[in-house]
Amino acid sequence: MNNEPTYLIVKDHSVSGEEFRLCYNKAMDMLVTYPQPTLEKLPNYYQSEDYISHTDSKRNVFEKLYHVVRSIALKRKLKLINSFSLQGKNLLDIGCGTGDFLEVAERHNWNITGIEPDDKARHIANSKTNNAVFNIEHLEELGENSFDAITLWHVLEHLPNLEEHIKKIEHLLKDNGRIVIAVPNYKSYDATYYKEFWAAYDTPRHLWHFSKNAISRLFSEVNMITEKILPMKFDALYVSLLSEKYKSGKMNYIKAFWIGLRSNRKAKSSKEYSSLIYVLKKQ
Numbered sequence: 001m002n003n004e005p006t007y008l009i010v011k012d013h014s015v016s017g018e019e020f021r022l023c024y025n026k027a028m029d030m031l032v033t034y035p036q037p038t039l040e041k042l043p044n045y046y047q048s049e050d051y052i053s054h055t056d057s058k059r060n061v062f063e064k065l066y067h068v069v070r071s072i073a074l075k076r077k078l079k080l081i082n083s084f085s086l087q088g089k090n091l092l093d094i095g096c097g098t099g100d101f102l103e104v105a106e107r108h109n110w111n112i113t114g115i116e117p118d119d120k121a122r123h124i125a126n127s128k129t130n131n132a133v134f135n136i137e138h139l140e141e142l143g144e145n146s147f148d149a150i151t152l153w154h155v156l157e158h159l160p161n162l163e164e165h166i167k168k169i170e171h172l173l174k175d176n177g178r179i180v181i182a183v184p185n186y187k188s189y190d191a192t193y194y195k196e197f198w199a200a201y202d203t204p205r206h207l208w209h210f211s212k213n214a215i216s217r218l219f220s221e222v223n224m225i226t227e228k229i230l231p232m233k234f235d236a237l238y239v240s241l242l243s244e245k246y247k248s249g250k251m252n253y254i255k256a257f258w259i260g261l262r263s264n265r266k267a268k269s270s271k272e273y274s275s276l277i278y279v280l281k282k283q
Contacts, residue, residue, distance in 0.1 A: 002021070002023050002032070002034040002035075004023035004024055004025055004026075004032065004034075005023065005024050006021050006022070006023055006024075007022045007023065007024045007031050008021075008022045008031075008195060008196050008201075009021055009022070009196060010022055010196045010201045010203045011196070011203075011246075012045065012203055012204060013199075013246045014045075014048050014202070014205075015044075015045050015046075015047065015048050016045060018204070020033050020034065020035070020203040020204050021033075021034045021035075022034075022201065022203070022209060027217075028213070028214045028217050028218065029211045029213035029214050029217070030186075030208060030209060030210050030211055030213075030214035031186055031208070031209035032207070032208060032209075033203050033204050033206060033207050033208070033209075035204075036160070036204060036207050037204050039160060042160065042204075043117070043118075045204055045205050046118060046205060065238075065241075069234045069238060070100065072234070073232075073234065074100055074101055074104050075104075077101055077104075077151070077153065077180075078101075078104050078105060078108060080180065080230070080277070080279075081105070081110075081149045081151070081178075081180065082108070084148075084149065084178050085176075086148040086149065086174075086176065086177060086178070087148055087174060087176060087177075088111075088148045088174075089109060089110045089111055089148060089149075090110075090111045090113075090146060090147045090148045090149075090174075091105050091110040091111065091112050091113070091147065091148070091149050091150075091151070092113045092114075092115070092142070092146075092147040092149070092150045092151070092172060093105075093112070093113070093114045093115070093150075093151045093152075093153070094114075094115045094139075094150065094151070094152045094155055094169070095115065095116060095117075095152060095153070095154075095155030095158060095159075096114035096115065096116045096125055096133055097116060097118075097121050097125065098121050098124040098125050098128070099114060099116075099121075099124065099125025099126070099127075099128040099129050099133055100128070101151070101153065102114045102125065102128070102129050102132060102133070103128040103129055106129060106132075110149075112129060112132050113132055113133075113134070113142070113147075114129065114132055114133035114134065115133070115134055115135070115136055115138060115139055116133050116134075116135070116136075117135060117136040122134075122135065139168060139172075140168075142172055143172075144171045144172065145171075145172070145173070145174050145175065146172055146174070147172050147173055147174060147177060148174055148176075148177045148178075149177060149178050149179075149180065150169055150172060150173055150177070150178075150179045150180070151179075151180045151181075152169075152179075152180070152181045152182070153180075153182045154182050154183065154184070154275070155181075156181050156183050156208070156210070157183050157184065157206040157207065157208050157209065157210065158205060158206065158207065159207070159208075160207060162207070162208055162218070163218070163221070166218060166219065166221070166222055167222055170219075170222040170223075170224060170282070173282065175282060176281075176282075177281070177282075178227070178279055178280065178281055179219075179224070179279075179280040179281075180277060180278070180279055180280075181215065181277070181278045181280065182232060182275060182276070182277045182278075183210045183215070183275065183276065183278075184200035184201075184206070184209065184210070184235070184239070184274065184275050185210070185211065185212075185272055185273060185274060185275060185276050186198075186200075186201075186209045186210070186211065187211050187212075187272045188236070188263055188267065188272050188273055188274045188275075189236075189259075189262060189263040189266045189267065189270075189272070189274075190236050190239055190240050190243065190259055190260060190263040190274050191274070193259055193263070194240070194243040194246075194247065194259075197243050197246045197247040198239070198243050199239045199242035199243045199245075199246060200235075200239045200274065200275070212226075212229065212276070215278050215280075219280055223282060223283045224280045224281065224282055224283065225280065225281060225282075225283055226278055226279070226280055227279045227280060227281050228278075228279045229271070229276055229277065229278055229279075230276065230277040230279070231264075231267065231271075231273035231275075231276060231277075232273060232274065232275035232276065232277060233264050233273065233274075235273070235274040235275035236259075236260035236261075236263040236264050236267075236273065236274035236275075237256065237257060237260035237261070238260075239260070239274055239275075240256040240257070240259045240260040240263070241253065241256040241260075243256070243259075244256045244259075260274070
C-alpha cells in the first residue's frame with residue numbers, strides 16, 4: 001500500500017477506463033502513479049490505435065495536426081543536439097517510437113541507435129533506419145561511455161524501475177556527452193486548469209510525473225546536473241486539445257487553443273511550461 005498523500009485520482013481515458021491515484025512524493029517533489037501495472041501487464045495499456053507515436057496514423061484532424069507539429073519539433077530537436085560541442089556523433093534515442101527523429105538525425109550524419117519496446121512501432125522504425133532499432137533488453141548489451149548524446153523524448157515518465165534506468169543511461173554516456181529529456185510538467189497552468197482531465201497524466205502509461213526539482217534531484221544521484229531547461233510550447237496546445245476531449249467528449253478547438261495560449265503566457269514568468277526539455281551533463 002502506498003502511504004504517500006493522494007494528489008489526484010485520474011482515469012485511464014485511452015484504454016482501460018480504470019482509475020489510478022497520483023501520490024505526492026515530497027522528497028522528490030513528484031507524483032507517482034499508484035498502483036503501477038506489473039511489467040507483464042504494462043504493454044496491454046499501450047494497445048490502442050489512439051497511441052499515435054506507435055502507429056503513424058493520420059485518420060483525423062487531430063492526428064494530422066500532431067504530425068504537422070511533430071515535423072516542426074523534429075527540426076528543433078536536431079538543431080538542439082547539433083548545438084552541443086561533442087567528441088563524436090553517436091546518438092542513442094530511447095523510446096524512439098516509429099523512428100522519425102532517428103531518421104532525421106541519420107540524414108544529418110549522426111550514427112544512430114534506437115530502443116523501442118513496442119513491436120509494431122519498432123518494425124516501422126526499422127523500416128526507416130535500416131534496422132538500427134532494438135528492443136529494451138538491448139540496453140544491457142550497450143557498452144559504457146558509448147554515446148555522445150542520449151535522448152528520451154517523452155519517455156522517462158514511461159520507464160519502470162526509474163532509478164535503475166537513470167543509472168544505466170548515465171553509464172552509457174561519454175564524459176562530455178549530453179542527455180536530453182523531454183517530460184510533461186505537472187506544475188504548468190494547463191495541468192492545474194484541467195486537473196484530473198489533464199491528458200499528460202496519461203495513467204498508467206505515465207508512471208511518474210516530474211517537476212524541475214524532481215529531475216534535478218533524480219539526476220544528482222548519478223552526479224549529473226541540469227545545463228539548461230527549454231520550453232515545448234506546442235505541447236500546451238496539443239495537450240489542451242486532448243484534455244478538452246477527456247473533459248467534455250469533444251475537442252473544443254477554440255477553448256483548447258485559448259487554454260494552451262494562456263498556459264504559455266503564464267509560463268513566460270513562471271517558467272512552468274506544459275512540457276520541458278532538460279539538457280543534462282556529468283559533473
